[in-house]
Amino acid sequence: MADALAKSGFIGNQAAHPAKPMTIFKRPTAKTGLVGWLTTVDHKKIGMLYGGFAICFFLIGGLEALMIRTQLIVPNNHFVSARLYNELFTMHGTTMIFLAVMPLNAAFFNLLIPIQIGARDVAFPRLNSFSLWVWVVGAILLNVGWLSHFVPSWKFGGAPAMGWFGYAPLTSKQFTPELATDFWVLGLQVLGVSSIVASLNFIVTIINLRAPGLTMMRLPVFTWMSLVTSFLLILALPAIAIALIFVMFDRNFGTNFFEVSGGGQPILWQHLFWVFGHPEVYILILPPMGYVSEILPTFSRKPLFGYPIVVFSGVAIGFIGFGVWSHHMFTTGLGTVATAAFSLATMAIAVPTGVKIFNWIGTLWGGRIVTRVPMMFALGFIWMFMMGGLSGIMHSAAPADAQQQDSYFVIAHFHYVLIGGATFALLAAIHFWFPKFFGRMVPEFWGKVSFWLIFVGFNCTFFPMHFLGLNGMPRRTWTYDSNMGWNEGNLFASCGAYLLGIGIFTYFAVLVYSFFKGKLCGNDPWDARTLEWSIPSPPPEYNFTAIPTVHARDAWWYEKTHQEEIAKEKAEHIKAEEAHGGIHMPDQSWFPFIAASGLLIGAYNFAQLRLPVTILGNQVLATHVPLAITGVCILLGACYFWALEGPAGYHIHLDANGNPIESEASHH
């Protein structure tokens, strides 16, 4: 018992050192205010920051989408220029994928994983804070190009405009000489670093920090899916990271990876991009499948049907996902054998995905379905994702795809899986876990109104796009002629998009309202099943007064049905933990934030390395090299001090009722 306790109360790897710390700054201790947020290592705060930034970018990406739809509302429209339109869809795609859905998932990883596995933080708390700030750096780099539309003296040439998959050779200096492209390359690179680091952290956390009794086959499905997603991230991102390095070298150092004049083959970029890109779409959808697998049982009041096979199919999807990338390249002349192989492999993915759908239905079957707002979004997810998946199957038939590729049919397919799938599930998740992290409920009425607006608006927008695509409308076209038969479909889709916009706006407006005025709620407003509902809302910094012992798959459900036994166990745990020095918490740190700032300075200046530095039109430096070096030095210096300061930590003590006694200042 004592052993098990020592096990789970433990964070990080370091034994407590009596020695004085070696550091230049005093370690920050503020829990609130700017310093508190910048230096936090608390997984919940980091999660909220991820979530907050991601929602902002989701709205920006949505605004870009609305501008796209406005341009297309009538034929031969001149609402935006061709160039601006191209910037809009490039940034819309990049933003929605890398700056909205991925970080929203990261937010939930942070918020939920440690609590669901009964831990007090992630395995490497400072590394976690580093991932967050590095992500922010990447987001800034990607969007910095927009500035030149507002401030002409920033000559970045506008936002990048080569599509979210940036096919070579359009990304070479010859065709896109603008700095915007360099920022795009670096921005994605930096986001990749952030994701890899974060994923390594979550892999270790999930595998190593589980509470006693929490075997792998008792893990909540969401945590399982995050584990698979983290693996996909660390294994898929290297491909694009290397490919981006090639592009960077081609643009700046005269290499020939994708330069035809030197014998390069642009198609290699496509392979490397999609080696990453296809697993990426499962990176976007697996966590949402996890949310849904938590929400459906809660509101069906029944455990998940076929847990082992749901988990296994998640793993299978992740694995097969690495072998299908060329289905994005059916029209590139792969030859018959390769096309056939990728076609069949792609179809194979329908099987494990279908298994999940069937088991979700199995969960509903025989339950007591309570249609609260999260449940409605979750059910909406099943319906819409199924439609998107089935159009995916239509794509997988390669000869048919030759007609669909790069047409609005693809746009319809992936918005069904990305909005109907990923986004619906995220909206469900936000609604579901909002009470947990803010302690307030979201009003049902307005939640339902926003659901219906979003549901109908979404279908009005994207259902007609199947037909537009089949009717030959290519994607990424800033305008179309009035005699092609696409006028009505586009008008309809654009109106649908406005409706969707109203829906999304309502959804978030209601959240903001609830943040201030929502009804207060207790630990477990939904009568749910997993551990996060066993602790107060919002959760205290240390999550658990005592590390729980897990006895069953739906751990909290078991606790609710075995209260006496658990109460005894818990009292014992608290005592035992106190005997071990109290609750051990990691110290905050400045260095992750400083390191990320160094990265920002370094990358921003590296992108324009050979250009002169000007301030107010006066040249102050011949090149950006000194500034870039400064940035790198800040980064390296911060890493050095970070290594030296050690994880350290302090202890919190609880009184007999489980309330923290003024936390002892035993920083060490």
Place this chain on the structure above:
Amino acid sequence: MTRTRLVHQKATRFATALLAGLGLALLTGCSLADVFSLNGKQSTVNVAGPVAQSQQDLFMVTVWVTTFIFVVVGAVLAYAQIKFRAKSEADEHAVPPAEAHGNPLVEIGLIAASVLLLVIIAVPTIRGIWYTHDVPEDEKGNAIEITATGYQWWFKFEYPTETIKLPNNAGEIPLVTGNELVIPAGFPIRVQLRTTDVIHSFWVPKLAGKVDMIPNRGNFIWFKADKPGYYYGQCAEYCGDSHAIMRFRVIALSPVAYSKWLENQKQPARSVTAESLAAEAGVAHAEFASLKTGTGSALSGSVEFDADPLGAWQTAQNHEAGEDPALIAKGRQLFQDKTCISCHAVRGHEGIGITGPDLTRVGARSTIAAGVLENTHQHMHDWIKDSNHFKPGNKMWFGGFNLLEEGEWKPNPKMKLDDQEIDALVAYLHSLK
């Protein structure tokens, strides 16, 4: 009635009212049937050749199979949603149902069923992959070889087997045209796909699905037009600023008309003089209304044009009525003076450039600027005057009419044109048939 049920109904009613209002507003704007129309000029469903047909057949297989799945799974899902709804507040908090954790038999059965359904799609898919890949063996002998090259943002078409002898035994060159690909109906066409800059994609939906033109790669596509006709094509891979309007046309002619067309193409460019006009007296002339001005809102086809595009194209082959030899001569001179010749070839005349489309028979095209504008006098005028308006970023505007000086685009003084000069150029270009 539980409280949450009530809230739910209220919300549903509210949202329905709102949506109904919005929907009504929307429907007055357009008819639903048009929203889901599949009869457009680039329809992939309403097709005109065996390759597109096989792709469409396969597509229908996928539609049937997936619809079947959707209906069956959807029905079960809908049933579960309705049947197992909590009926009352008490029901919501009733003792939860027995904890069922899964059923191996059901799972295996469903997996087997899924695999079976996929096989139904997979078999025709494999067959389709081999069929659409290349011209079938027994038709190889008939196949017409063509090379299509993508440029930002137009297409060049070469007929490697249709060679033209250069004067003075200077060798042979293949026949070259731009933006309008003319083929014989009923013959398999095999197009080599090339590009000089970025990736483009060759897509004529009614004839075949697309194949990309990728730098350093020898892709090809094959297709066949069942009947003579006028088919719309478009570049389908994003290729920079004006990708949206990198279009082209395929004109399928009867074999006889095709060889006549070839014969004419191989001649040097037409030179109009008073004498040549006199000799032509009695020959049919182009009278198509849209040649002067078109009606309707489409830039690439007026109402008259769209009523019978092939007819319009055929009409465009005829010499225009009322040609003015003096104006045409002036245009020809201007074409030289204003350095148009450095980018455009007019075989037999002065033009030799290859940066832009071959204009040897530009007057006989039904569209200009890669299918963007119907080839009327007005459009030709507008195009020469301000091509950037119609095709942002095009290489005639940036590189010809404007030159890069110290990182900024400045108007090229050599190419200043007033309206009369442009009219002369238009007259000249429209005389090239």
Place this chain on the structure above:
Amino acid sequence: MSAPAALASDHGSTEPSKFHFYIQIAMILAVITGVEVVLVYLPIVKWFVVTALVLLSTVKFMFVIFFFMHLRWDKVFCTILFFIGLVLAGGTMWALLHLFGAEASKPLSAAALEVPMARVATV
């Protein structure tokens, strides 16, 4: 706490030093490297040399990960973890090499490349 710690200490102290063992491994690795270099110069059929090289490298690879990197003494999970990456990377490499080895993927480079270049030069 004391029980497992005691157990651990037993375990720890009885473990013999691997000093000589590591040196032997390193010698084997060095010898294999030598054999590899010599192999490529020997007049033997190509397929044999290639197979031999691949095999020998694999042996070296395995020696390092299992002995120097202690996989042999660690939990199998470490091995599984690493092999996930290794297998996927190997599979991706295999697929890419086949995709680019296919007839359809021969680059136009040489012949076709020079023609347009020459033409452009004439303008």
Place this chain on the structure above:
Amino acid sequence: MSSHAATGSIDHHHDSTTSTGIPNKKLLWWAFLASDCMFFGTLISTHLVYRLNPPPGNAVPTQVFNIELTSFSTFILLMSSLLMALAVNAIQKGNVRSTRTMLLGTMFFGCIFLGGQVFEFTHFVHDKHMTLSNSIFGSTFYTLTGTHGTHVAIGVLLLGMMYVRTFKPAAGGGLLANFLHLLAICIAAAVAFIVLVPGLLEVIEGEALGTFLSHSAVPLLVGAAACAALIWFGRSSTAAVEFGEKNAIDVEAIGLYWHFVDIVWIIIFTAVYLLEYL
């Protein structure tokens, strides 16, 4: 937890504080190495893809390569791996002094490898006229082996930081000394070896020793001074240090990285160099 360290001996293959018994750091590094497989997989694939379809005018590898030197480098890297394994072995026995020696040795061999690579690159560029940009072979070759070299360099730096840590006084503090120590290591390694090794290789290739010495006098002196300082630092610290057997996992973690760099080279040596000679 603390009682654990107090008992004196530690089970180095098992950490009872984690769910799986695998120490967190070890798990992190193995996961990272799995990821790194994909990094190098992509790089090697790219290299081989272009070897499969060489464009006209590509460099001819066998005319560029210097297989004797590369074999030597390979041997050196293998030996560094041995020393690394011995360093882990030593710290697991709680022998800090021996650990320091082995760490220094590992760095030393790592630097020789890097020096060899610097020589190789300059030789290829200046004598064989193969640059990063004048042929696709150059592009893929330099990027692949350069990335590997960067890994080695980062490894040397990490080892340097580990070496420095072994001097951290048990009483705490020592920030400045620590920093100077690291600086000395960096200079000694980067400047001296990376000048010294290529220089000596040039001499072996036939350059006059005098020329070399006169060209590189300054860096050599700086390096020598740094080395001297290093030794002085090392000897002057006699206070009790905090570093000990409990840090075995830290050394082992870096060891994992170092060995991985070695196995990547095993593959590169075969796939990129040896196969060209067939």
